[in-house]
Structures are given as C-alpha cells and as structure tokens.
Amino acid sequence: MPRIIETNLSMVRDFIKDHQSRIVEIDSWNEYIQKIKENHLDLENKSRDGTILPIPIGRRAFCLTFDDFHLSFISYNSRNQMTKTLSYLIRE
Numbered sequence: 001m002p003r004i005i006e007t008n009l010s011m012v013r014d015f016i017k018d019h020q021s022r023i024v025e026i027d028s029w030n031e032y033i034q035k036i037k038e039n040h041l042d043l044e045n046k047s048r049d050g051t052i053l054p055i056p057i058g059r060r061a062f063c064l065t066f067d068d069f070h071l072s073f074i075s076y077n078s079r080n081q082m083t084k085t086l087s088y089l090i091r092e
Helices: 029-037
Strands: 003-012 015-025 048-050 062-066 070-076 082-089
Touching (some): 029 062
Antiparallel strands (some): 003 015, 015 048, 070 082
16 A cells, blocks of 8 residues: 655744654555545545644645645645645655
C-alpha cells in the first residue's frame, strides 16, 4: 500500500507558526489527489504515524498543485488562519 508524508504548516502573515507531520497509508496516489480535488480534506486514512489529525470537516482546498509525487494546497480554518499542506509520495 502506498505511503505519503503529510505535513501541515500553520501560517500567520506568511510566517510558519507551527508544523506537524505524519506518515499515512493511502489506497492510491491518484485517489488521494481526487479526494483533495473534491474537498474531502477530512480523509480517514488506513494508518497513521505522527501527531497531526486529519483536517477538520468543512475546509476547502485552494491553490492545489501536484505532480507524480508532490501535492500541496492551502486551507483556512473558521478563524481564517491559513494552513499549507504538503504531501510527498514515498517511493519504495
């Protein structure tokens, strides 16, 4: 099963306030991308190593970019605080 490193950067005025990462097992890279495109950011992934929780329900992805093994997007919480999410497909 493919694994990704997922990192969330909490941003305040373009400065990193906090960051957390986890390793997640996914069904497929293309399915992961599709779920992000459809704003299913509250992904319940099969296993986790790390401290961050899934992004809360109701958030939307903005500025989504991806290639064969990188993905990034921006989301905002209810207090309009920005989170930049970076995902990297581990090639094994």
